[in-house]
Every structure is written in C-alpha cells, then in structure tokens.
Amino acid sequence: xxxxxxxxxxxxxxxxxxxxxxxxxxxxxxxxxxxxxxxxxxxxxxxxxxxxxxxxxxxxxxxxxxxxxxxxxxxxxxxxxxxxxxxxxxxxxxxxxxxxxxxxxxxxxxxxxxxxxxxxxxxxxxxxxxx
Amino acid sequence: xxxxxxxxxxxxxxxxxxxxxxxxxxxxxxxxxxxxxxxxxxxxxxxxxxxxxxxxxxxxxxxxxxxxxxxxxxxxxxxxxxxxxxxxxxxxxxxxxxxxxxxxxxxxxxxxxxxxxxxxxxxxxxxxxxx
DNA sequence: TCAATATATTCTTTAAACAGAATATATCAA
DNA sequence: TTGATATATTCTGTTTAAAGAATATATTGA
Numbered sequence: 539x540x541x542x543x544x545x546x547x548x549x550x551x552x553x554x555x556x557x558x559x560x561x562x563x564x565x566x567x568x569x570x571x572x573x574x575x576x577x578x579x580x581x582x583x584x585x586x587x588x589x590x591x592x593x594x595x596x597x598x599x600x601x602x603x604x605x606x607x608x609x610x611x612x613x614x615x616x617x618x619x620x621x622x623x624x625x626x627x628x629x630x631x632x633x634x635x636x637x638x639x640x641x642x643x644x645x646x647x648x649x650x651x652x653x654x655x656x657x658x659x660x661x662x663x664x665x666x667x668x669x
Numbered sequence: 670x671x672x673x674x675x676x677x678x679x680x681x682x683x684x685x686x687x688x689x690x691x692x693x694x695x696x697x698x699x700x701x702x703x704x705x706x707x708x709x710x711x712x713x714x715x716x717x718x719x720x721x722x723x724x725x726x727x728x729x730x731x732x733x734x735x736x737x738x739x740x741x742x743x744x745x746x747x748x749x750x751x752x753x754x755x756x757x758x759x760x761x762x763x764x765x766x767x768x769x770x771x772x773x774x775x776x777x778x779x780x781x782x783x784x785x786x787x788x789x790x791x792x793x794x795x796x797x798x799x800x
Numbered sequence: 801t802c803a804a805t806a807t808a809t810t811c812t813t814t815a816a817a818c819a820g821a822a823t824a825t826a827t828c829a830a
Numbered sequence: 831t832t833g834a835t836a837t838a839t840t841c842t843g844t845t846t847a848a849a850g851a852a853t854a855t856a857t858t859g860a
Contacts, residue, residue, distance in 0.1 A: 808853100808855070809855090814847100825838075829832100
C-alpha cells in the first residue's frame with residue numbers, strides 16, 4: 539500500500555470503507571480493531587491498513603489498551619472538510635432560510651427542547667448565524 | 670481516463686485540481702472553459718477532463734452558450750458532503766448536552782479503564798468491542 | 801517459558817486514475 | 831465554403847492505491 543506521510547483528508551475520505559469505519563466510530567465511540575472487523579465483516583489486514591491511513595491523516599486517534607488499539611474519531615480534519623463545504627453554502631442556503639431558522643430556534647428555546655431535531659442544520663446556523 | 674458512469678462525490682473531490690475548479694466557480698460564478706484554463710494555468714484538455722468528472726458527479730452543471738460551455742457549481746452533492754460531515758459535529762461541538770446524555774446511556778462498561786486518556790475522551794468512555 | 805490473542809506490516813498483483821499529446825467535433829466569422 | 835475558435839475525446843504511458851495472502855510484532859495468561 540502506497541502511503542504518503544500525510545495523506546490528504548479528501549483523499550482519505552474517498553475510500554468507501556474508510557468512511558464506513560468513520561461512521562461506525564462516530565456512532566459507537568471508541569472501538570478496538572477486532573470490534574470494527576467483526577462489525578464491518580472485512581478482513582483484519584484490510585481494516586488495519588485503512589485505519590493506518592485514517593490515523594496518518596489525523597482522522598482518528600489511537601490509544602493502547604493492553605494489546606488492543608482503541609480508535610476514536612478525531613474532529614479537526616472532519617471539521618476542515620465541513621468548513622470547506624461551507625464555502626458553497628450560499629448555493630443551497632438562502633438568507634431567508636437563515637432568518638427563519640433563527641426564529642424557530644428562538645421559539646423552541648422559549649418552550650423547551652423537543653426530543654430529536656431532524657434538521658441538524660440548526661446548529662450550524664447557530665454558529666455562523668448572523669443575518 | 671477511467672470513468673465510471675456516476676463517480677462518487679468524495680472521489681471526485683479527492684483530486685486537488687477539481688477542488689480548485691469548484692472553488693473558482695464558487696467565487697466567480699459561471700465560467701467558460703477557457704476562462705478556467707487561463708485562471709488556473711492548466712492545459713485545456715486537463716481542465717476539460719476534470720470538468721467532465723465534476724459534471725458526471727453532478728457537482729457542476731453546463732450550459733451551451735454559442736460555442737462556449739458555461740459551467741456552474743451545483744449545490745446538491747456539495748450539500749450531501751456537508752451533511753455527511755455534520756454526522757460528526759458533536760466531536761467538535763462543545764454543546765454536548767443531549768448528546769452526552771445519549772453517550773452515557775449507551776455506555777455499558779465491561780472493559781478496563783482507558784490507560785492513556787486523551788483530552789476530553791474521558792467523559793464519554795464506553796465499551797470497546799465485546800469480547 | 802510457551803501458546804494464544806490482537807494488531808500491524810510486507811509482499812504481490814491488479815485496477816484505477818492521472819498527465820500529456822494528438823485529434824475530433826461543433827460553432828462562429830469572413 | 832474556409833478558417834479560426836472553443837471544447838471534448840481518445841490514446842498511451844505511468845503512478846498510485848487497493849485487495850489478498852502471508853508473516854511479523856507485541857501483549858497477555860498459563
């Protein structure tokens with residue numbers, strides 16, 4: 539497996555199995571390699587190699603725990619991708635929506651939080667949300 | 670150039686020049702091929718081939734205008750990437766209120782303590798692998 | 801110590817994907 | 831029509847990245 543010292547984040551995310559691994563780690567939190575292998579039903583060397591790419595890219599971190607290596611999602615590179623896509627936000631997001639979202643959020647805050655907001659865009663709008 | 674019928678969005682974004690093209694189109698709006706070529710100083714066939722990938726992925730749209738092909742950013746696939754990254758928002762978002770509660774509820778610890786706790790990982794430790 | 805477990809690494813082979821050069825197609829302008 | 835312009839496509843060679851098999855390394859437990 540060819541391996542540049544620090545693979546590009548986008549390149550790392552281009553591989554479907556690597557995205558699956560990230561999604562799994564995102565849902566389940568920290569996991570050892572064997573748990574990932576058994577969940578995704580892929581050969582262990584395959585998983586280990588992809589974990590290696592993810593680690594070198596900074597997308598995951600490792601912690602030694604006995605003879606296990608416990609992997610976990612690392613935020614920074616994912617956030618970088620997130621921020622990159624925000625550059626194009628104006629192509630799908632109208633300013634009108636943003637105002638409306640703020641109004642909805644304010645109304646919700648007054649009446650208490652509902653259980654599961656499906657529109658997770660609300661948080662994003664909170665972060666950069668001015669007019 | 671190998672070309673699957675509908676290239677994966679992440680795969681399309683893995684190529685640096687394609688991201689440059691998208692960024693340029695994002696800033697300048699609609700552009701003809703020659704304008705892109707002259708701005709990015711890359712061979713025209715190279716640019717056209719990458720535009721082809723972007724178009725097949727749905728990342729850009731084309732409009733015939735005389736003998737020009739005018740390209741423009743298309744929102745949907747970029748938004749899909751944006752939404753995918755939001756899956757990991759809680760890893761960088763400090764508003765962990767409800768999310769933390771969910772993580773703790775799912776935590777049925779049956780393994781030892783993490784030996785080397787990294788940063789904020791301590792508060793949401795959970796079982797790694799069953800075995 | 802030895803064996804088992806957990807994971808990483810090193811081969812080899814195959815398949816994409818890229819660049820570059822050459823060429824093809826379509827449209828305008830004279 | 832003819833020639834110029836704008837862009838796409840095809841071909842070739844090279845690089846890269848993936849899978850799969852085999853093996854290596856580290857750690858625990860008996």
